[in-house]
Amino acid sequence: MNAPARVDRGPKALRPVQVVPGFHSMAEGSVLYRSGRNVVLVTASVDESVPEFMRGQGIGWVTAEYQMHPRSNPTRREKRDGRERPLNGRSKEIERLVGRALRSAVRRDRLGERSVVVDCDVLEADGGTRTACITGGWVALALALDRLKRTRKLPGPLLRDQVAAVSAGYVAEELLLDLCYAEDSVARFDLNVVATGRGEIVELQGTAEGAAMPRSSMDAMVTLALEGISELCTAQRDALSTAGVALDGLLAG
Numbered sequence: 588m589n590a591p592a593r594v595d596r597g598p599k600a601l602r603p604v605q606v607v608p609g610f611h612s613m614a615e616g617s618v619l620y621r622s623g624r625n626v627v628l629v630t631a632s633v634d635e636s637v638p639e640f641m642r643g644q645g646i647g648w649v650t651a652e653y654q655m656h657p658r659s660n661p662t663r664r665e666k667r668d669g670r671e672r673p674l675n676g677r678s679k680e681i682e683r684l685v686g687r688a689l690r691s692a693v694r695r696d697r698l699g700e701r702s703v704v705v706d707c708d709v710l711e712a713d714g715g716t717r718t719a720c721i722t723g724g725w726v727a728l729a730l731a732l733d734r735l736k737r738t739r740k741l742p743g744p745l746l747r748d749q750v751a752a753v754s755a756g757y758v759a760e761e762l763l764l765d766l767c768y769a770e771d772s773v774a775r776f777d778l779n780v781v782a783t784g785r786g787e788i789v790e791l792q793g794t795a796e797g798a799a800m801p802r803s804s805m806d807a808m809v810t811l812a813l814e815g816i817s818e819l820c821t822a823q824r825d826a827l828s829t830a831g832v833a834l835d836g837l838l839a840g
Contacts, residue, residue, distance in 0.1 A: 601765045601815050606826035616731030620723025624713035629723045631731035634702040647698025651685035651705040653678050681717045688721045688781045689728055691789045692750040697743050714768035718752035722819050725750045726826050733832045746837045749784035751819040755808040764815050776800045780812035784820045
């Protein structure tokens with residue numbers, strides 16, 4: 588089964604991205620993040636403590652939680668995770684990925700013993716929700732850190748770099764960027780790439796569905812994904828500018 592040919596964008600184009608900062612008035616940082624038909628609400632909340640295993644070390648913590656809204660798909664999910672059933676394995680795996688990705692961006696030694704919890708609630712899903720959560724989550728995190736730096740007068744820049752994520756893959760032998768669900772579900776190889784604004788790799792997640800892929804094809808996917816991530820970092824910077832946040836004041840040199 589092949590995915591329908593793309594008619595709305597080229598093979599190496601991202602889905603349209605919209606980042607609305609400050610969407611949630613209660614959280615220290617928040618965005619409503621749209622990527623094509625994906626819609627994710629991300630909030631970043633500051634807690635003046637760290638998990639027990641980190642106490643006494645003088646460094647901060649960043650973690651994430653991930654949840655699919657019951658109507659994030661064409662049909663309603665039977666039950667909300669965490670009510671009559673535990674959080675499923677996929678959601679646990681994604682929230683660990685988001686947490687790892689965002690921690691790589693933060694100078695935790697300058698946070699003090701504080702935690703930032705990034706909550707990712709997927710309102711509508713169309714493939715690539717984990718990459719959307721990372722990209723939108725970084726903006727929410729940056730907004731929360733900006734507020735924390737201003738109100739607590741923390742020393743020095745709190746961010747190492749921007750972090751964003753996108754997928755690339757082969758569908759019907761064609762290399763595509765930013766796969767939607769119809770493409771992802773039939774891809775021969777789908778690779779999720781997490782990287783910094785400098786183009787340094789944070790994490791790769793990918794598996795061949797059937798025959799193995801040559802190294803040259805893997806390299807092509809990474810290269811294309813990094814090009815997409817560069818565009819996403821521009822969207823992140825634009826969102827912070829809209830919110831009146833100076834990124835240079837948060838980034839370590």
